[in-house]
Amino acid sequence: MTALLPEGFRDRLPPFADAAAALEARVLEAARLHGYERVDPPLAEFAEGLATRLKAGGLHDAVRFVDPVSQRTLAVRPDITAQVARIAATRMGHHPRPVRLSYAGSVLKLRASQLAPAREQRQIGCELVGLDSVAAAREVVTVAVDALAAAGVTDVSIDFTLPDLIDTLADATLPVADIGQLRDRLDAKDAGAVAELAPGYLPLIAAAGPFDQALDRLRAFDVAGSLASRLNALARIADAVGDRVRLTLDPTERHGFEYQSWLGFSLFAGGVAREVGRGGTYTVMHENGAEEVATGFSIFADDLVAQVGEPDRRRLFLPFGTPATAGAAMRADGWVTVAALEAGDTPDAQLCTHLWADDAARPI
Known part of the structure; x- marks a missing residue:
């Protein structure tokens, strides 16, 4: 019973955890090359403030609890976009507009659906705060396409809507x-x-x-x-x-676009049953009640890992007694090395694809 996890939660094991991390890194690097700098908001915030920024979504999908330190209600984020909006409006309110921000992190849903049974997901995205013009939308859609291409996602399609x-x-x-x-x-x-x-x-x-x-x-x-x-x-x-x-248009689609303004879009990938991302134009709420326009997108990476495939698991087995300098040289050359810690260790036991022998990597 101690190994069971709550409904909607799961462990990410090798090689899928590595694949997810690599996919996330490639998406963020594609965003960085377009000028989007990374922010990293906390996992939980005061529920009242988060509810204001989540707007139409409110806290109906957020897990809440009482903070033993402040004695105030906190909420675990069900979406990171609202947190990035807070950072742009407060901590980076002095920054010249538009400000380009990227992010990645886990979000937690209070309840799941049949199509999306996972309650914890990894969300990656970009937000361009201070502009929702056609030029801004063109850039954000381009960054989303570039990010998916960099991650190795194939057969991508975009469905536009007018919220x-x-x-x-x-x-x-x-x-x-x-x-x-x-x-x-x-x-x-x-x-x-x-x-x-x-x-x-x-x-x-x-x-x-x-x-x-x-x-x-x-x-x-x-x-x-x-x-x-x-x-x-x-x-x-x-x-x-x-x-x-591929491009499609469904002008009256509103599911998932409750807080978008004039533009919304969904991202799809071949072989994935539901959308893998969503974006569009919206407004950011400032502390004084004023609203600022923004454009952005989010990608939910978990469903993409299977589509992209497993990472290269090329592993080089270093027999017991192999000089440390040999292993260091191979790692510098890009190899993953697994050193035998006992004389009886074997390449098969360590899931290795190559063996260090005669001063070279030999396929097994």
Whole structure:
């Protein structure tokens, strides 16, 4: 019984822990090359402050407990984006805008879903705080694609959405009585319910699919031109990644984009059942109540490890008595060496692929 773990938790064993660490390092290095500097927020914060920055998500998905030192309620972070927003708004509030930050760390969910049974996940991401222009969005989407490519992820696709689309249309050309219910029905692609609530929105259900076709349908739907700036922006963002990835568009998708503003996107990888990342534009709350625009993305690395594959497990066995200088030279040359600590040790017992013999590495 002492070896059991709570539901939704698991150990990461070799070689998968190594693979996850290598993937994380490659993603962060790709971000660093674009000018994103790493921050490392704490695992837990005061629940009240974290709830404010999580906005629509609140603390419904956060594990909370009373801190024995401060006697205040703390929350284990269910998402790191809100913490990066706090750092940008407070500790780095003096920094010239935009500020580019990257991060990686574990997040903890209060409850899991059938599609995502793990309650603890590794989250990696980038946030560009102080700008949510088309240029900023183009950069963030490009960094996300570069990061996945650097990590060795293949068959990548991006699904774009317009989180504030319904609000924009309702304010400009298509007023609706119950906008919340309409959003839910459009998200569910419930044509019958949409026809009853607001039939003018029905074309939006068909305006989803491969990017170019969906964009053309949206342009045809937008006879009043109220969406022209957003659609032109989408086209420019898509041009930034060209044919490096597959592009789709689902303009009314809102699941997971509750706090995004005019742009949202999901990242998918071949062979992974659900999205491996998500991003878009949003606002950062400052201490004085003012809001600052931002653009960013997060990648959940656990599901990508199996897609990328195991790392190279080339291991060189150094028989008992091998000179220390020989092992040091091979490690300097990039080898992983495993030294025998007893005369009876064997390469098989140490899962080695090569043997040090006659002053050279010999395949086993």
